[in-house]
Amino acid sequence: MTRILERIPYARFLGVTAEEGPDGLVCVLPFHDVIVGNAALPAVHGGALGAFLELAAIVQLVAESEGARLPKPINFAIDYLRSAGPRATRARATVVKLGRRIANVHVVAWQDDAARPVTTGNGKFLL
Amino acid sequence: MAPFFGRADQAIVRHTPHACALGLRLVAIAPREATLALPYRPELVGDPIRGVVFGGVITSLLDQASGLAVACSLETPRAIATVDLRVDYLRAAEPGCELFGRAHCYKVTRTVAFIRASAWDRTPDDPFASALATFMLGANTTESPYARLLRERAGGAEPA
Numbered sequence: 001m002t003r004i005l006e007r008i009p010y011a012r013f014l015g016v017t018a019e020e021g022p023d024g025l026v027c028v029l030p031f032h033d034v035i036v037g038n039a040a041l042p043a044v045h046g047g048a049l050g051a052f053l054e055l056a057a058i059v060q061l062v063a064e065s066e067g068a069r070l071p072k073p074i075n076f077a078i079d080y081l082r083s084a085g086p087r088a089t090r091a092r093a094t095v096v097k098l099g100r101r102i103a104n105v106h107v108v109a110w111q112d113d114a115a116r117p118v119t120t121g122n123g124k125f126l127l
Numbered sequence: 128m129a130p131f132f133g134r135a136d137q138a139i140v141r142h143t144p145h146a147c148a149l150g151l152r153l154v155a156i157a158p159r160e161a162t163l164a165l166p167y168r169p170e171l172v173g174d175p176i177r178g179v180v181f182g183g184v185i186t187s188l189l190d191q192a193s194g195l196a197v198a199c200s201l202e203t204p205r206a207i208a209t210v211d212l213r214v215d216y217l218r219a220a221e222p223g224c225e226l227f228g229r230a231h232c233y234k235v236t237r238t239v240a241f242i243r244a245s246a247w248d249r250t251p252d253d254p255f256a257s258a259l260a261t262f263m264l265g266a267n268t269t270e271s272p273y274a275r276l277l278r279e280r281a282g283g284a285e286p287a
Contacts, residue, residue: 009172010181036144045145046209047190051183070174073182077213 004062008055008070014048016055025063027056029089029109044084049109053078053091053121057105060093061125071103071125084118087111103127139195146191149184153195154227161195162229163188167222178222185228185246185256186214192230193242193260200232200240201264207240210261220255221248230260238264 005011005018005027014035019026029035029044029052037045054076061071091109107121108114140146140153140163149171154162165171165180165188173181190212197207220226229251230244240262245254 007175008181009170009175010184013170033144034148039142039144045143045187045190046212047183047187048145050186050190050212050214051181054181054183054186072174072219073216075213075215076182076186077211078186078209079211080209083208 004059005055010051011055014052014055016052018059024092025060027052027059027091029091031086031088041083042086044089046078046080049080049084049089049119050076050078050121052089053107053109053119054123056091056093056107056109057121057123057125060095061103061105064095065098065103065127067127071127074102074124074126076121076123078119078121080119082116082118084111089118090114101127140191143191145187149187151188151191156195156199159196159200159232160229161192161199162227163192163195165226165228167225174219177219179219180226182214182216185216185220185226186212188226188228189214189230189244189246189256189258190260192228193232193244193258194262196230196232196242197235197240197262197264200235205265207262207264210239210263212258212260214256214258216256218255220246224248227251235264240264
C-alpha cells in the first residue's frame with residue numbers, strides 16, 4: 001500500500017505513510033513544519049488534515065477495489081472535532097459501500113487515543 | 128469595518144506555515160470575502176498521469192480562503208477554527224494552471240460563521256470545485272494570528 005502513496009506526489013509532500021496493523025490499514029501523517037496551520041498553538045492546518053483523510057480514503061479504496069485507476073473524488077466532507085497538536089496523526093478508513101461506479105468511504109483520524117478522534121471525514125469517489 | 132479590508136497584504140498568508148508551503152498568494156480581500164491563488168507545482172499533484180492537483184490541496188486553498196473571509200467579517204479579530212468543510216469536485220482542475228479560490232462569509236452569528244467558497248482555473252464562471260464551511264468564533268484562548276499581526280503593525284502594544 002506504500003506503493004500507491006509513492007505514486008501520489010502530494011502524499012510524498014505531506015510525508016504520509018501506511019502501516020498494516022491487526023485491524024487493517026492505518027495511514028500516518030507525521031508532524032512537521034509544512035503542515036502547521038496555527039503556529040501559536042501549534043496546530044495542524046485543517047486543509048492538510050482534510051487532504052490526509054482524503055488520502056487515507058483513497059489508499060483503503062485501492063486496497064479493496066483492486067482497480068488499476070486511482071479513484072476520483074466526487075466530494076469530501078470533513079468534521080473538525082479537536083485541534084490536532086504537534087505529533088503524528090493516524091487515520092483509518094472504512095469503505096461503507098463499494099458500488100459499481102461510486103464508493104462511499106468514512107475516515108476517522110486521531111492522535112494519542114483512537115477513542116478521541118480529532119477529525120472525521122466522509123467522501124464519495126468515482127471508481 | 129473589518130480591519131483587513133482593502134489591504135492585499137501577503138503577510139496575512141505568510142503567518143500560516145502550511146499556506147507558505149503550498150505557495151498560497153493573496154489576490155484580494157473585501158468585506159466578508161477573500162480570494163487566494165495557488166501556483167501550480169509538481170509536488171502538489173494527486174493524479175500523476177494527468178498532472179491534476181490533488182483534491183485535498185483544494186481543501187487547503189478553500190479552508191484558508193474561508194478563514195480569511197471570516198476574519199474579514201469580524202469587527203474585532205477573534206480566534207477562529209474550522210468546524211466543518213465540504214468540497215464538491217465539479218471537474219478536474221486544469222493541469223499546469225494557477226488555481227484560485229474565493230470564499231464568501233454570508234452569515235456571522237455570535238459564535239458561528241457560515242461560508243460558501245469556490246475554486247477555478249480559467250474563469251470564476253466555470254469553477255472546478257465548490258465548498259461549504261462552518262467556523263467557530265472565539266475557538267481558543269490564544270491570540271488569533273490576525274490579531275497578533277495587527278498588534279505588531281500597531282507597534283507591538285499588548286492587546287487590551
